[in-house]
Each structure stands twice: as structure tokens, then as C-alpha cells.
Amino acid sequence: MCTKKQIILWFFIFFTGIVSGQSRKIINIPDIPGYQTLKCDFHIHTVFSDGTVWPTVRVEEAWEEGLDAIAISDHIEYRPHSKDVVADHNRSFEIAEPLAQQKNVVLIRAAEITRSMPPGHLNALFIRNANLLERDDVMDAIKEAREQGAFIFWNHPGWKAQQPDSTLWWEEHTELLDNGLLHGIEVYNSSEYYPEALEWANEKNLTMLCNSDVHDPIRMSYDLSTGHRPMTLVFAKSKTTGGIKEALFSQRTAVYYDKTLIGKSEILEPLFFASLAFKDNPLKIQNGASRRIEITNKSEVDYELELVQPGVGFDAPEHVILKAGQITPLTISGNSDEISQAKTLNIYYGVKNMLLNPEENLIVTFSFRNL
Structure with a gap:
């Protein structure tokens, strides 16, 4: 049986937890002339694939940390919780969307096409129906994403599970690029920086991205009291889905991790002096x-x-x-x-x-x- 002091203590802990979740951090990265600087994470997971949190938790985390936009990119082909979480591929977005609108966090409908190398894992943003990406042939899945108007990027190109010896650009990626099926690449993922990906982004005019690829609660992966999650800075004309989409296709992004910024000089120089x-x-x-x-x-x-x-x-x-x-x-x-x-x-x-x-x-x- 709990004593009166224990009850008061538990009530205090519970109440403190509620209150602490109501404050929003301000990420001090300035706007640049003509554009808003939006803080974004376009690669996160929930229990609807191999993540460990409910979709609304991702929205709460983003709001508290000061992000402007997120994309819940649950795997199409890999759903280890499917026996317990039975739903179609659009469900995580549908659950998260009302809270995102309430919190003024731009939520982008997305999915991760999850295949062996090549071509590896690809995120498709701004899709209309994730269920239609469930195809036997990977090229059919990617083409369907393009038909839906998706911005498609290559996830963690240097991931050791798929490229253990060296980070390579495959013929299949050239095919995707030449056919308008690849628009961006993660230069940084989770805790890994890929210099090869940065070189490819410059050489092949790919949009640079930096994402957390978080599966567990965000605070289990990053010390937010002293730092921040990896994020893509998007320089958009408006804080809207359309504004972000236009900026990504126009390659107006910067990589931001561990107080390091990566990007093109026409973005970084005005950002530096705006600071x-x-x-x-x-x-x-x-x-x-x-x-x-x-x-x-x-x-x-x-x-x-x-x-x-x-x-x-x-x-x-x-x-x-x-x-x-x-x-x-x-x-x-x-x-x-x-x-x-x-x-x-x-x-x-x-x-x-x-x-x-x-x-x-x-x-x-x-x-x-x-x-």
C-alpha cells in the first residue's frame, strides 16, 4: 500500500511529465533573403513498420524540439509488428495528421521502399497513396511513386549492412537518375556522415538531406538537452507542403548535424551572414x-x-x-x-x-x- 508521501511523489512526477511536454524549443537558425529556414526530418518510423512509438508521439517530439516539418516514412516491405498492428500503409499518416495540424507541424505523406542493394532503401515524399507502392518489382514501386509526384531520395547510402566494404554508386542508381526517379540523397543519416554521398550530390545535382532515421523515442537516440537530432534545413518560400516540395526539387537544402552545416555556397554564405x-x-x-x-x-x-x-x-x-x-x-x-x-x-x-x-x-x- 502506498503512503500519502508516495502518492504525492508519484503525482508530482506525473504532473511534471505532463508540464515538461508542453514547452517548445526554439532552434535559432535564421531565415535567408527570400526564404524561410524550415527545420525538417524526412526519415522517421513508428510501430506501423519497425519503430517503437505511436505516430502521434513523432508529432509531439517534433513540436517540442522545434521542428517545422516531418515525414513519417514507414517501410512498405518490412513490418515486424504486423501481427499486432494490423493496418494499411497509410494509417500512420492518418493517425498523426490531426495532431500535426493542431500543432502546426507540416506532416508529409511518405513511405520507405525497402529493398536489397541495389538500389537499397529509398524514401518517397509527397505521395498520395502508400498502398500502391507495394509492388513485387522495385522499379514498378519507384515508378508508381514518381507517378504520384513523389520526391525520391536514397537513404543511408553508406550503411554497412548493405555496403560493408565501400560506398558505391551502382548502375541502377544511374538508371534511376537518368529517368527522373532519383532526386536526392542522404549525406547524413542517424549518426553517420557519408562523404561519398556529398560528392555525388554535387556531381549529379542531387538534393542533400540529413535525417534521424529514428526508431525509438527520440530522447533515447539523442541528448536533446545539449544537442539536436540530425535535420534537413529547407529554404522554402512558405511553410507549407507545397513550399517544401518546391524547395526540395530546387535543391535549396542544407545538412545540419552536431553544429556542422553542409550545403552549397549560395545557401551557406547568406545563412552565415544572416546569423x-x-x-x-x-x-x-x-x-x-x-x-x-x-x-x-x-x-x-x-x-x-x-x-x-x-x-x-x-x-x-x-x-x-x-x-x-x-x-x-x-x-x-x-x-x-x-x-x-x-x-x-x-x-x-x-x-x-x-x-x-x-x-x-x-x-x-x-x-x-x-x-
Whole structure:
């Protein structure tokens, strides 16, 4: 029999659990000119395939973590809970959709075509009827997804269970690409980064994606108190299914994991500068004098900078970390008389945690008025 104190304690724990589920985290990644920056996870599972949670839990998790959109991508061919969870392939979406609308989380109808290599596992987003993807021939399933207007991407291309020795691009993937049946590729999945996939995305004009592929409750896979799940940043004209679909087909995405960003320079550069704020007052630096510029980082990403070219007539720090949510001083010192004639001082930094390809970081230029 429980004592009065035990009853009060259990009530407190229960009540605290309810209250803690009502707060929403803010993911501080800024918008860029012309687009909203949407935080998305397009590869998650529920008990309707091989996940361990009910579909509404995925919506609650996404809302609490600050995501804008998710796609429940339960497997078509692999359903280990089918004896206990009897339903068609659209059911997980149908269960989750009312709560997603209530929570203002964009829920995308999706499914995972689950086959051996090649072609491996493929996610189809924006489908109309997942049941029609249940085909004996994998090409028939993929073509059906395309007929439904799907955006199709290759999941975890470097997954050791399917490519144990090396991550390869197969002839079958070339066939899919040439026939408009492959539009994107996961550069990062769960806890794995695939540099080969990043190279293919650049070479073959594939949209870059980064997803959790979560099966258990999200907090069992990631420490959300200090970090975040892997996510795809989508730069969309609107926070709608149509806006996200247009952005994915237009390749306006970035990979975001462990405070690292990967993408094209035309996306990462405006994202970097949208994160920062500093005054545009003339520095008026003379030889032997110094000026301090205070840079505010409004985002949640620590940007790690490394000087890639010496200044002309001045010195700048070789290494700088622009801490998330903090003000970082940048001191510039004149080292020759040339500085007094310079109208603008250009400082070139490589951003170590912003990647364009496996061997290249984003290079940014700070331009400060001097006169």
C-alpha cells in the first residue's frame, strides 16, 4: 500500500511529465533573403513498420524540439509488428495528421521502399497513396511513386549492412537518375556522415538531406538537452507542403548535424551572414593602431573561423570562434602605412564547420569600412 508521501511523489512526477511536454524549443537558425529556414526530418518510423512509438508521439517530439516539418516514412516491405498492428500503409499518416495540424507541424505523406542493394532503401515524399507502392518489382514501386509526384531520395547510402566494404554508386542508381526517379540523397543519416554521398550530390545535382532515421523515442537516440537530432534545413518560400516540395526539387537544402552545416555556397554564405550582426561604422585605423569590432552571433551554431589570407596593411586574428548567442570581439591592427589609404578592409576566413564538399570549407569575406 502506498503512503500519502508516495502518492504525492508519484503525482508530482506525473504532473511534471505532463508540464515538461508542453514547452517548445526554439532552434535559432535564421531565415535567408527570400526564404524561410524550415527545420525538417524526412526519415522517421513508428510501430506501423519497425519503430517503437505511436505516430502521434513523432508529432509531439517534433513540436517540442522545434521542428517545422516531418515525414513519417514507414517501410512498405518490412513490418515486424504486423501481427499486432494490423493496418494499411497509410494509417500512420492518418493517425498523426490531426495532431500535426493542431500543432502546426507540416506532416508529409511518405513511405520507405525497402529493398536489397541495389538500389537499397529509398524514401518517397509527397505521395498520395502508400498502398500502391507495394509492388513485387522495385522499379514498378519507384515508378508508381514518381507517378504520384513523389520526391525520391536514397537513404543511408553508406550503411554497412548493405555496403560493408565501400560506398558505391551502382548502375541502377544511374538508371534511376537518368529517368527522373532519383532526386536526392542522404549525406547524413542517424549518426553517420557519408562523404561519398556529398560528392555525388554535387556531381549529379542531387538534393542533400540529413535525417534521424529514428526508431525509438527520440530522447533515447539523442541528448536533446545539449544537442539536436540530425535535420534537413529547407529554404522554402512558405511553410507549407507545397513550399517544401518546391524547395526540395530546387535543391535549396542544407545538412545540419552536431553544429556542422553542409550545403552549397549560395545557401551557406547568406545563412552565415544572416546569423551575424555588427556595426558598420568606419574604423579609421592608422599604422600601429587597433580597432575592436564586436560581432554578435544570433544563431545556435558556433562558427569556427580560420584566416585564409593575410590582410593588406593590417593584421587580423588567425583563429576565431563566433560563439552561439554571444558577442565575440574581432581586433584589427594596422601594420603599415597602406592601411591609412584603404577605404575597405577585406578579411577572408574559412568556416571550418561549414562544408561545401569533403575537402572544402566555405570561404567568407568580411568587408569593413575604414574611411
